[in-house]
Amino acid sequence: MMIQLPYIEPVFRPPSEARSLILQVTNGCSWNNCTFCEMYTQPQKRFRLKPQEEIKQELASVAKTGIPVRRIFLADGDAMTLSFRRLKLIMDAIYHYLPDVQRVSSYCLPRNLKNTTVAELAELNKLGLTLFYVGCESGDDLVLERVNKGENFKSSLAALKKIKAAGAKSSVMILNGMGGKRYSQQHAVNSARLMNEAQPEYLSTLVVSFPTGMERYQLGFRGEFEPLEKNGLFQEMYWLLDTLELENTIFRSDHASNYLVLKGTLNRDKPRLLETVRTALDHPGAVSLRQEWMRGL
Numbered sequence: 109m110m111i112q113l114p115y116i117e118p119v120f121r122p123p124s125e126a127r128s129l130i131l132q133v134t135n136g137c138s139w140n141n142c143t144f145c146e147m148y149t150q151p152q153k154r155f156r157l158k159p160q161e162e163i164k165q166e167l168a169s170v171a172k173t174g175i176p177v178r179r180i181f182l183a184d185g186d187a188m189t190l191s192f193r194r195l196k197l198i199m200d201a202i203y204h205y206l207p208d209v210q211r212v213s214s215y216c217l218p219r220n221l222k223n224t225t226v227a228e229l230a231e232l233n234k235l236g237l238t239l240f241y242v243g244c245e246s247g248d249d250l251v252l253e254r255v256n257k258g259e260n261f262k263s264s265l266a267a268l269k270k271i272k273a274a275g276a277k278s279s280v281m282i283l284n285g286m287g288g289k290r291y292s293q294q295h296a297v298n299s300a301r302l303m304n305e306a307q308p309e310y311l312s313t314l315v316v317s318f319p320t321g322m323e324r325y326q327l328g329f330r331g332e333f334e335p336l337e338k339n340g341l342f343q344e345m346y347w348l349l350d351t352l353e354l355e356n357t358i359f360r361s362d363h364a365s366n367y368l369v370l371k372g373t374l375n376r377d378k379p380r381l382l383e384t385v386r387t388a389l390d391h392p393g394a395v396s397l398r399q400e401w402m403r404g405l
Contacts, residue, residue, distance in 0.1 A: 111175055113166050120147050121181050122241050122279070123363065125213065128179040129170065129206075133158050133198055137185040139217060141256045143325045144245070144283065144316055148185055157190065160197055167205040180212045188220035188240070192228040199235040213239035216278075218259050218267035229274030240271055241279045247302030248295045251287040254328040261302055268306035279310035282348070284341055284366070286316045288333040296344045300351030307355055311374070313348070314363035315341060338367055338397075339389060345370070346385045349378060367397045 116135050121128070136148040136155040148155075170177060180202060190198070202209055214237065221229070244264045246252050252260055271278045280303065287295035303311060316335075318325060326333050336344065345361070345368070354374040359381070361370040368388050372381050388395045 111170055111173055113169070116152055118147070118150075118153075119183055120185065121183060122213075122215075124279075125179070125181040128181040128213070129177045130183050131163070131166065131180050131202075132183045133163055133187050133190065134184050137217075138189045139186070139219070139258055141258060142245075143255050143328050144286065144318075146320060153184070155186065157194075160194070160201070163198060164201050164205075167201055171205040176208060177206045178208065178210045180206070180209055182212065182214040182237075185215050186217060186220065187214040188216040188224075192224060192232070195232055195237065196235065199232060199237055203236065209236060211239060212237045213241065216240040216242050216267070216271075218242065218244070218264045221267045221270050222263075224270070226270055226273045229270060229276060233274050233276040237276070239277045239279060241281070242268060242271075242308075243281045244268075244299070244302060245281065245283045246286050246295050246299050247282075248287065248291065248298035251291050251295045254291075254333075255286065255325070256328055261298065265302060265305055268308060272307070277309040278306070279312065280306070280308045282311070282313045283316045284313045284344055284348075284361075285336040288329065288335060289340060290332055290334065292336060292340060292344045293347055296347035297351050300348050300353075303357070304351075304353045308357055310358050310360070311354070312360045312363065313345070313366070314361075315365040315367075317365055338392075342368060342385055342388045346382065346389065349374075349382050349385065352378065364398075368395065369398065 111129065115132055119130055119132065121130055134157055136153040138155045140148050140155065199212065202212060245257060247261050249260045268278050282299045322333065352374055357374045359372050359374045370381050370384060384395060
């Protein structure tokens with residue numbers, strides 16, 4: 109028997125949630141203005157909240173299957189825009205119907221937490237909502253402005269610190285190549301500065317890509333965006349890693365969009381990772397790179 113829920117497609121989730129039950133509590137993204145993101149641009153993905161009764165019905169249908177559920181990911185891209193009251197109702201419903209769930213996670217825009225208190229986040233954490241995937245994309249204010257992220261260094265840091273203060277964990281994503289050639293170094297260095305101040309539990313990178321073209325992206329950059337080629341991406345990664353000063357952060361740069369796969373714990377594995385990137389720059393034939401046909405979103 110398979111779990112079948114009435115999703116509004118397409119549905120996205122982090123790679124690490126591959127074995128989680130995807131529970132769609134919102135549709136689309138309430139911001140949906142980032143020029144690098146095409147995840148929720150289709151007409152059927154217009155943002156809306158799913159009624160609580162529908163969520164309960166879906167959880168009840170999952171419970172009836174008898175299939176054990178250990179992890180749940182709250183979709184779509186903006187579940188944390190829900191009020192604390194609504195999120196608490198969802199968490200209560202999850203454990204009413206699926207008491208064996210061990211972890212609930214969600215995407216989280218920094219702006220989602222602006223009006224959420226640390227005490228409220230701490231209560232949600234106790235209820236099982238313990239991990240937030242925060243797409244910071246960059247720590248550079250100029251680059252964030254160019255891509256219409258609606259966030260800056262300060263707002264991203266405030267959200268990450270609030271998550272940590274509540275006892276929950278954050279998994280941050282940075283977009284390699286986001287600033288193009290002109291802003292590559294400042295994008296890398298300021299992204300590392302943001303991570304140094306936030307000290308997230310998890311950090312990952314993937315390469316910015318444009319499956320339907322760069323026209324919308326170029327508007328924000330006023331036509332000056334030049335995408336990075338392999339060496340440029342490797343150099344940017346070197347600047348990022350070199351600037352990072354992390355105490356105990358699990359680092360992954362193994363998404364399908366990356367040419368060079370990097371894994372480790374920072375800063376413990378920083379020298380090894382830097383050596384790998386330097387080898388890719390100086391002696392590309394000496395390291396294994398993902399072939400172009402293998403790359404994708």
